[in-house]
Amino acid sequence: MKKATKFLTMTLAMVMTVCTLSACGGGASKGNTITFGTNAEFPPFEYVTSSGVIGEYDGIDMAIAKQIAESNGMTAAMENMEFDSLLVALQNGQIDAVIAGMTATDERRETVDFSTPYYTATQVMIVREDSDITVATDMADKKICVIQGYTGEICVQDMGYTYEAFKKGTEAVMELVNGKCDVVVIDSATAQKYVGDNEGLKIVEDPGAFESEEYAIAVQKGNTELLDKINSAIEKMLADGTINELAVKYTEEVMAE
Numbered sequence: 001m002k003k004a005t006k007f008l009t010m011t012l013a014m015v016m017t018v019c020t021l022s023a024c025g026g027g028a029s030k031g032n033t034i035t036f037g038t039n040a041e042f043p044p045f046e047y048v049t050s051s052g053v054i055g056e057y058d059g060i061d062m063a064i065a066k067q068i069a070e071s072n073g074m075t076a077a078m079e080n081m082e083f084d085s086l087l088v089a090l091q092n093g094q095i096d097a098v099i100a101g102m103t104a105t106d107e108r109r110e111t112v113d114f115s116t117p118y119y120t121a122t123q124v125m126i127v128r129e130d131s132d133i134t135v136a137t138d139m140a141d142k143k144i145c146v147i148q149g150y151t152g153e154i155c156v157q158d159m160g161y162t163y164e165a166f167k168k169g170t171e172a173v174m175e176l177v178n179g180k181c182d183v184v185v186i187d188s189a190t191a192q193k194y195v196g197d198n199e200g201l202k203i204v205e206d207p208g209a210f211e212s213e214e215y216a217i218a219v220q221k222g223n224t225e226l227l228d229k230i231n232s233a234i235e236k237m238l239a240d241g242t243i244n245e246l247a248v249k250y251t252e253e254v255m256a257e
Helices: 009-022 060-071 083-091 136-141 151-159 169-177 188-197 224-239 242-256
Strands: 033-038 046-048 075-080 112-114 119-121 123-128 144-147 164-166 183-187 201-204 213-215 218-220
Touching: 033 060, 033 083, 046 060, 060 075, 060 224, 060 242, 083 112, 083 218, 123 151, 123 169, 123 188, 136 151, 144 151, 144 169, 151 183, 164 169, 169 183, 169 188, 169 201, 183 188, 188 201, 188 242, 218 224, 224 242
Parallel strands: 033 075, 144 164, 144 183
Antiparallel strands: 112 218, 119 213, 123 183, 123 201
16 A cells, blocks of 8 residues: 555645645654554554554554654654545644555655655455456456555556445455455555455456555655654664564464454
8 A cells, every 4th residue: 555646636736725824844743753644444554453553553554653753762643544635634734744555656756755665565456266357458348446545546547447446445355255346456465465354366466567666654845854764764674674574474464364
C-alpha cells in the first residue's frame, strides 16, 4: 500500500515552500522518539485495533517501526493521516519518517529518500465470483474502483481507464459487494483480507499487467542519520527472517478475523 500518488503542481509548490521555511532535509528524529506517519487503512500492514503494537495501531509496518526504534534504543510514535498527506507532513517536519506500504517510486525519490526495501508486492483485481474479468484488459468497459493515492489508482490511470477513487479500501470493496462497481484494483495482501471478509468475491491476478513493487520507508532528503538507523534495522530483520515472520503472522491473523 503499495501505494502511489501523482503530485499535482500545486502540491509540489506547497512542499517546496514548506521545505524552504523549515530547512527541509537535514532533520533527524526528535529526542529519543521516531515519529512515523502512516495511513491505518491498509491491513495487514497498518490498521486500527483495540490493542496495537504502537498505541492503537497494529500490522506488519507497525511491528517493523517498533523494532526499528527499539533496535536504536528509541521509542516509536505513530501519526495516522490521509495517504496523500504523508509526504507533505514529512517535508514540513511533522513526522520523521513514513511507513505506510509505500512504494519507492522514481517520482517520490525526487523529494524524499527511501530506505532499503523491506517488502515486495503486486496489484490484483477483486471481482465478484461470477465476473467475466480474467485479465486487466477486461476492465476496459467495466466500472472500476480504486483507493485514492494507492498504486492501483496509478495502474488504472496508466491503462487509460476511467475509475472512481475512494479514501478507504473498505469503501471501494463495499461498492463491489453492493453491485455498484465491477472491480477493485488493490495490493495483493490487502485484497486477501477483503476477499476473506466478504463472501462472493475472488482475486484475479494478471502478472503481465501489474509489475511487482517494493515497499520502503521514506525520510526527508539528506537525513542520512535517521536513514542509516532505519536501514541497519531493516537489513538485520531481513537477514534473520523477522520481516517474513511478521508478514506471515499478520496476514494469517487478519485473514482469521
